[in-house]
Amino acid sequence: MQVRSLPVLQNWDCHSCGDCCRSYAVPVTADERRRIEAQGWEKLPEFAGVPYFVKRGGEFYLNHRADGGCVFLGPDKLCRIHGTFGSAAKPLACRIYPFLLVPAGDHWNLGLRLACPSAADNKGRPLSEQLHEAREYAAFFEASAAPGALDAPPPPLQGRQVLPWGDVARIAAAVSKLLADDDDPFERRWRKVLFVITMLKKAKFDGGGDPKKAVTGGRLSELLHVMGEAADDEEPEAADAVTRPGWAGRTVFRQLVAVFSRKDHGAEQGTAQRGPARRLWAAVRFASGRGTVPKVHAALPDAARFADGERPLPDLSAASTSLLARWHRVKVESLQFCGPTNFRLGVWEGLESLALTFPAAMWLARVLAAGGRAADAAVSQAARMVDDNFGFNPLLGSARQKFALRVLANRGDLARLVAWYGRTAPPAPGA
Numbered sequence: 001m002q003v004r005s006l007p008v009l010q011n012w013d014c015h016s017c018g019d020c021c022r023s024y025a026v027p028v029t030a031d032e033r034r035r036i037e038a039q040g041w042e043k044l045p046e047f048a049g050v051p052y053f054v055k056r057g058g059e060f061y062l063n064h065r066a067d068g069g070c071v072f073l074g075p076d077k078l079c080r081i082h083g084t085f086g087s088a089a090k091p092l093a094c095r096i097y098p099f100l101l102v103p104a105g106d107h108w109n110l111g112l113r114l115a116c117p118s119a120a121d122n123k124g125r126p127l128s129e130q131l132h133e134a135r136e137y138a139a140f141f142e143a144s145a146a147p148g149a150l151d152a153p154p155p156p157l158q159g160r161q162v163l164p165w166g167d168v169a170r171i172a173a174a175v176s177k178l179l180a181d182d183d184d185p186f187e188r189r190w191r192k193v194l195f196v197i198t199m200l201k202k203a204k205f206d207g208g209g210d211p212k213k214a215v216t217g218g219r220l221s222e223l224l225h226v227m228g229e230a231a232d233d234e235e236p237e238a239a240d241a242v243t244r245p246g247w248a249g250r251t252v253f254r255q256l257v258a259v260f261s262r263k264d265h266g267a268e269q270g271t272a273q274r275g276p277a278r279r280l281w282a283a284v285r286f287a288s289g290r291g292t293v294p295k296v297h298a299a300l301p302d303a304a305r306f307a308d309g310e311r312p313l314p315d316l317s318a319a320s321t322s323l324l325a326r327w328h329r330v331k332v333e334s335l336q337f338c339g340p341t342n343f344r345l346g347v348w349e350g351l352e353s354l355a356l357t358f359p360a361a362m363w364l365a366r367v368l369a370a371g372g373r374a375a376d377a378a379v380s381q382a383a384r385m386v387d388d389n390f391g392f393n394p395l396l397g398s399a400r401q402k403f404a405l406r407v408l409a410n411r412g413d414l415a416r417l418v419a420w421y422g423r424t425a426p427p428a429p430g431a
């Protein structure tokens with residue numbers, strides 16, 4: 001098994017901001033616990049009486065201090081274990097973040113979580129220069145994977161329709177190309193992708209059992225190209241020309257936004273996420289869509305109102321458009337959007353779930369900008385918040401949320417939401 005980098009240029013290096021050490025509940029294995037216990041931390045006064053681990057639901061996690069930071073995070077925002085014993089002495093989950101290894105047939109794709117600020121800002125060395133490290137992590141996974149896990153079949157397109165891995169990669173490449181098309185505003189790029197998916201969902205690729213008629217390999221690439229051209233003809237140029245999503249679509253959407261924006265633990269936990277009663281009340285408020293937005297994440301402004309999410313941002317800067325395109329192309333090219341890294345969604349539904357993160361991030365960016373952030377900073381923060389949940393928040397893998405996504409896609413609301421929340425307004429004269 002090899003690890004491959006992605007065609008899209010994505011850079012990253014850790015800049016020791018300490019965000020991940022304050023944000024995540026990091027699981028530790030029995031071996032890792034033994035290793036850390038043998039490191040002698042109890043000799044330092046700041047560890048007197050402080051447990052290194054907490055147990056929740058039968059699993060052990062690194063403990064956190066009252067300020068939300070990991071118990072091993074030093075005042076210089078550096079990991080004490082790393083500083084004293086080197087990277088290899090840390091739990092694997094800490095070492096690997098924000099890398100993602102996505103199984104792709106006979107190799108792993110190296111993906112990245114843009115929840116990390118350095119990844120969102122594209123700061124550091126190209127991922128292609130970091131393959132040696134990623135190979136080390138892949139070796140751990142390969143050693144611990146159950147037999148058969150690594151030669152699993154590709155994710156289905158939908159239902160039982162399965163194409164070989166090479167064809168899944170062809171689809172990903174065609175989608176990534178549409179998302180990279182600088183001639184379109186970013187929201188139209190996604191509308192074109194959704195048009196192609198809607199058409200291809202109706203197609204049969206197996207040729208009815210006749211291999212000569214099967215749409216695979218070069219034929220599939222040709223079909224994807226033709227569909228992309230058709231999407232360019234069919235999709236309205238301007239977002240304003242697309243019908244506004246209806247009340248039902250926006251209600252379902254807000255409930256999904258509530259999941260994409262939330263932070264349930266760590267220093268960025270929202271006050272509305274503290275305790276089941278508050279969480280339930282926050283869900284009710286998101287469904288109603290009136291009044292102030294419950295603080296499901298600490299970054300949300302105190303006085304944000306649902307009405308703020310309906311007011312367009314000014315035209316997106318080149319920097320924001322480039323961040324959004326890079327974010328989604330990393331998810332597409334790595335194949336994180338489907339299969340085991342996205343709650344076992346098929347290819348089409350996985351792409352639809354990724355499409356939904358765009359209006360979700362833009363809704364959030366509007367709310368963050370209304371609280372005083374500059375538009376670029378709001379878009380970046382929103383993308384990080386949404387990416388933190390994408391593929392990781394188990395609620396997004398629940399039958400209820402998968403059903404909600406299907407409803408939005410089948411009613412045509414997904415493309416309308418992309419246009420409605422992706423539309424921007426030119427700056428006011430004199431602004």
Ligand code: SF4
Nearest residue numbers: 014015017018020116
């Ligand atoms: S969030 Fe990213 S940059 Fe910050 S400490 Fe973690 S890996 Fe490093």
